[in-house]
Amino acid sequence: MKAFVYHGPKNMSLDQVPNPVIQRPTDAIVRVTTSTICGTDKHIRNGGLPEVEAGRVIGHEFCGEVVEIGAGVNKFKKGDNVAVSCITQCMECYYCKRGIYSRCENGSWIFGYKIDGCQADYVRVPYADSGMYLIPDSLADEDVLFVGDILSTGYFGAENGSIQPGDTVAVFGSGPVGMCAMATARLWGPARIVAVDIDESRLEFAIKQGWADYGLNPQKVDVTQALKDxxxxxxxxxxxxxxxxxPTFKGAIAGVRPGGTVSVIGVFEKPQILEMQNLWIQNITLKMGLVKANHIPELIDLIKEGKLNMKPLITHTIPLSQVAEGYDIFEQRRDNAIKVVLKADA
Ligand SMILES: [Zn+2]
Ligand SMILES: [Zn+2]
Structure with missing residues (x-):
């Protein structure tokens, strides 16, 4: 089969590799029908996650058709169309039993990182019963494509913010994940959602979609002061x-009120400084973490009822055979690219 393979920093190629096979009874094999490129893949591509081994098929945000199931898979059958969580969870380890699925000792985020991912014709899904979600007949892949990763991540960020009705929420970073955080923050009924980014087109886009109410460009305005205003x-x-x-980390810390919450969902490559000499007296709650993708059924329901629609994020759709170009488009934000979607080759 075709697969987009990591060979080292800035070295990936579309190769012919063996098809995945069932390794454990809880596995399923999924034919990838639609996938997308995540910001995390950019970190991998540029060598920011050196633990990724050469030969790894990358990608972790996808939908597909179940083509084979292991003997221990009970909830799915051949032919089912599924959205797949980027988090693999065994449901039995110390962390899964405590609901901290993102730290599953037998899983966590492993697709396209520790095990082969979805930028391929087929992918093996471990613990399929707890990592796959049926796509309702009324919805297409593109409707639910983001539930397994960026939409769950945005939701996780908003949930960690403990937003109250009438609150002012500022989202630092108006990229795909930031916009998912804005869209889901709405579910808690804040008075206003403020997008912060140096890319004016993305601020305008977030407002146009109704995800944000205001946009602030730190190169033009004092964001901390504007949030106070x-x-x-x-x-x-x-x-x-x-x-x-x-800059966004500092902005998020500086922009929150005393007693407020800073919710961090960005992926960092470098250490950050917390100015505790100023912060200790502010009673700020700082939360962070890798997505807890345990609200996918609710997100699919919200999409089904028209309460959430992240499809406008899709700016480019290309076949898997052009995946390398897709990564270039995404990384260079060519033609205002936000999310690049890859479709199975006909
Ligand atoms: Zn991702
Ligand atoms: Zn587990």
Whole structure:
């Protein structure tokens, strides 16, 4: 089969590799019908995650058709169309039993990282019963494509923010994950959602889609002051860091009010400084983590009822055979690319 393989930093290619096979009774083999490229893949491609071994098929955000199941898979059958979580969870280890699925001792985020991922014709899904979700007949792959990763991550960021009705929420980073955080933050009924990014087109886009109410460009305005102006001088009740870099991290810390919550969902490559000499007295709650993708059924339901629609994020759709170009388009944000979707070759 075809697969997009990591050979080392800045060295990936579309290769012919053997098809995946069932290794354990709880595995399923899925024919990948639709996949997408995640910001994390960019980190891998550039060597930011050196633990990824050469020869690894990358990709972890996808939908597909079940073509084979192991003897221990009970919830699915051949021919089922499924959305797949980027988090593999065994449901039996110390962390799974405590609901911290993202730290599953037999899984966690492993697709396209520790095991072969989805930028391929086929992929092996371990613990299929707890990692796959049926796509309702009324929905297409593209409707639910993001539930397994960025939409769950955005939701996780908003949930960790403990947003209250009437709150002011500022999301630092108006990329795909940031916009998913904005869209899901709405579910808690904040008074206003403020997008922060240096890319004006992405601020405008988030507002146009109704995900954000305001956009702030730190190169043009003092974001901390602007957030105070929205809130009688206090600062945002909740800030969500969705970028993974120093300016957005600093901005999220500086922008929150005393007693507020900073929720971090960005993926960081470098250490960050917390200025505890100023922060200790602020009673700020700082939360972070790898997505807990345990609300996928609810997210699919919200999509089905028209309460959430992240499809506008899809700016480019190309066949898997052009995956390398897809990564270039995504990374260079060519033609204002936000999410690049890969379809199985006909
Ligand atoms: Zn991802
Ligand atoms: Zn587990």
């Amino acid at each position: 929205f809130t009688s001088g206090r600062g945002a009740d909740v800030t969500i860091e969705a970028n993974g870099f120093e």
